[in-house]
Each structure stands twice: as C-alpha cells, then as structure tokens.
Amino acid sequence: MLRFIARRLAIAVGLLLVLSVLMYWLLDIAMDPLDDLRTSPALNRDQLIELRVLQLNLDQPWYVRYWHWLTNCFQGNFGTAWRTGQSVNSLLGGAALTSIQLVFAATVIALLLGVTIGLLSALRQYTTFDYAITFVSFVLYALPIFWVAVLLKQYLAIGVNDYLNNPVMNWPVVLGISVIAGLFWAGALGTDLKRQLIVFGGAFAITLGTLCYILLSGWILRPQIGIVGIAIIGAAAAYAVTLIFSGINNKRALYSALTTAVVGVGTYVGVQWLFYYVPMNELWLIGLLLVAIAIALLIGWLWGGPDRAVSMRGAAVVAVIMSVFVYVDRVLQGWQTYMNMSAINRRPIATIGSQTPNLGGDFWIAQLDKWTHLLLPTIALVLISFAGYTRYQRGSMLEVMNQDYIRTARAKGLSERIVIVRHALRNALLPLASIVPVDFITMIGGAVITETIFNWAGMGRMFVTSLAQSEPDPVMIYIIITGGLAMIANLVADFLYGILDPRIRVNA
Helix, strand or coil: HHHHHHHHHHHHHHHHHHHHHHHHHHHHHCCCCCHHCCCCCCHHHHHHHHHHHHHHCCCHHHHHHHHHHHHHHHHHCCCCCCCEEEEHHHHHHHHHHHHHHHHHHHHHHHHHHHHHHHHHHHHCCHHHHHHHHHHHHHHHHHCHHHHHHHHHHHHHHHHHHHHHCCCCCHHHHHHHHHHHHHHHHHHCCEEECCCCCHHHHHHHHHHHHHHHHHHHCCCCCCCHHHHHHHHHHHHHHHHHHHHHHCCCCCCCCHHHHHHHHHHHHHHHHHHHHHHHHCCCCCHHHHHHHHHHHHHHHHHHHHHHHCCCCHHHHHHHHHHHHHHHHHHHHHHHCCCHHCCCCCCCCCCCCCCCCCCCCCCCCCHHHHHHHHHHHHHHHHHHHHHHHHHHHHHHHHHHHHHHHHHHHHHHHHHCCCCCCHHHHHHCCCCCCCCHHHHHHHHHHHHHHHHHHHHHCCCCCCCCHHHHHHHHHHCCHHHHHHHHHHHHHHHHHHHHHHHHHHCCCCCCCCCC
C-alpha cells in the first residue's frame, strides 16, 4: 500500500513539473504585459516600457524566469500579482477558502439528493414517478447556469426579501407546494393505488400543516427549532436511520439510536450555555461534533447486539444529524438581530458577494451572514449537479439490480431492505465514487460563471482576472493547485472503490 501511494505521488509530482514548464511557456507566448503601454499616448512611453521590462524581468528568457518562479515556490513564495502589487499567497488564501465553502456545500447537498432520488427512481422504474424524475433531471441538466442564477436572484432573493417585509398567506402557492409534496412521496413510497392514496393524503396534510404553522404563527419572522424541535428531529432520525441501516426489528440498534437522541436532547441546554459564554470558532464546532460522534459510538458499543458495528454506525449518524440541527438552531437565534442591522436593512437574502461589508456582530451573526450569501450560488450549483448525479445513480442502480448476486440474495430469503441497502446500493455507488471527487475539484477550479454572477472572489474568478491582466504568477499557481488536486481526486477515487467493493484490492 505504501509503495502504491509513493509511486502515485511520484508520478503526480513529475506530471506537475512537466505541466508547469509547458504552461509557463504557453503563457509567455500568449501574454503581453506591455500591451497597454505600446498603445499608450504618454510622452514617456519608452521609459515606462523599460521600467516594466526591468520590473518583470522580461529581458530574460522565459525558462530563466520560470526557474526563478519555481525556486520561489519551493520556498513558499508564489509570486506577485504585479498590477495590484498583492502577493499571490494572500490572493490564494481568500480565493481558495471562498471556493471551498461554496463547492463543498453544493456537492454534499447535490450528492445526498441525487443518490436518494436516483435510488427511488430506479426502484420505481417505468412508473409515472420515474418518468417525472427523468424529465426534471434532463431539464435541470440542460439549463445554463447563468440563466438559473438570474432567475434565483429575481425570484428567490428579491421576491423573498420583499415577502419578508410583508408576509401574507398565499393559499394557491401553499396548496400547490402541498400537492407537489404529496405526489412526490406517493410516487416514491407507494406500491399500489391504495398505498399511493394513503401516502399522498399523509404527505399533503403534513406539508400543508407545516406551511400553515410557519406562515400563520410568525415563525418565518422569528425562526427557531428549540428543544422540542430537537427532540422530535432526534426521535425521527433514530427511527429513520435504524429502518435504513438495520431494520426496525433490530432492537439493539434502535435503542442505540434512541439513546443517542435522548442524550442529545439532554445536553441541549449545556451546549447552548457553551455557545453563549465561550468564544466560538470553526475549530470549536468541529471539536464538539467529534465529541458527539465519540459519545454516540460509545453508546452503540455499549448496547452491542448481534452486529455491534451496525449499532455504532446508526448512533453516530443520529449524533451528526442532531448536532447539525443544534448548530442551525443556534444560528437562527440571531435572525432578528441580523435582520435589524443597518447593513442588512431587513433584506437578508444576498445577491452578490460572500459576506456583508462592515457588518459587525459576533461569530453567530457572521455564520448567519455566510448562510445568506451561500444560499443562491449553492442552489444554482446544486440544481445542475443534482441532475447529473440522479441520472448516474438511477442507471447504476438498474444495472446492479439485474445482477446474479441480487437474485441470489433474494432467493436466500433476505428482506428487500437488506438486498437494496447492503448489496445493491453499495455497488451502485461505485460510478459516483469516481465521478464525485473529480467533480468536486473541477468545481473548485472552474465555478467561474457562478462566481462571476454572484461576485464571489473564488479560484475561478482569480484565474480569469489574472489571465486578462497578463499576470502569470496567479495563473500558474492556479494551474498547479487544480492539477494537483485533480490527481489527488483520482487517488481518492481509487481508494473509494476499494472501500465500497471488497473485491477490489490495491496491488502495490
């Protein structure tokens, strides 16, 4: 294994060096840093040209400049964006963090939605639900991202901001959303007409009741989850996770998940005190999440059962779900303060930028501000990526369901849940294991249109701006980083294949 990793890394370093030489040479041919001076009407134009030639070492051959750039990179100095005088190190730090924030959220949401809906579509093959999902997926996949972004700005930002300043009950919209939710769940869970009608009625009633409560109670202006909401979410997560991973008849796994939910509710007050009186940052949040997972794993281990790993896994998933909602609840507690800030002016959904300038406030206000700026670009990227993941998952699932080992598993008397979750789904995820890491890296380096429309100063926008201004140093470091991450993504895909399919082993 170590030899395999070392060999792959050595090959990657060699390829990056070759790539850097070729790209520096091509940039030297394509870029002309003196173009603006050659057409300048200034009387001292020749002197300005001479000064810039000396500043950028243009009197030296390109390979000499490349060597200087490479040696500086090994020392941690990635050069300078010479037009603005900013170091590439400072530009890169902000741009990389901005792109990762945007792409990580979009990828995780798109993957969860795509796998779930693709799985349901495959299990309901050739039904009205399957045809509807296929149609919507193809439509979303064909939509241009810039058009989606403009529509989101108009209807989900401007429209929602106007609505929040004068919230009224729009019954046609509420009923329409409730009907769509009922039809979706009826198609996803219904196996015959009677069951479909029952599921439709239940989903319609739950959606309608939830929307009415949100709009009529004023929750939309003062959003919060509270300890009661956390308890409901914890119980629902415990039953749902147990049903999916082990089956509701596995009492040990169910009790592990429910115990984790009870512990989560019990620690809610203590965690709120910690949130209010301890200066928070991202490292604190990650540490608290790891503690929650560790406690859940201990609970699952103590309950044990015929398969202790199943109990531990289910408890850990419940802990993650509850931790996320506890975090969301704390962020939403600052909604009123955020809305009334002068920089927000009761229009919270942002259309440009990654943060509000001169906002002020504490860590939690900054988190809420980050959410409002992430909302639109994340939805835009999710709509496009989700469609592709749905199609991949559906096709892969249909192929797997026709394999001999699936028929053997059914012939052995295994339940349909075990056949789907433990045998079919795991193997159906193999194509996504090779697609998602590469897509993630590609989006970090290439979400140029989205970043431009929403004015996010990310990696893609830095690349385009530097290329237009004939600044080779930022362009080179962009190419090296995205190229290196692409190679790492392929290595990660190989390891994911080995994790998902025990038949695949790395032969070092």
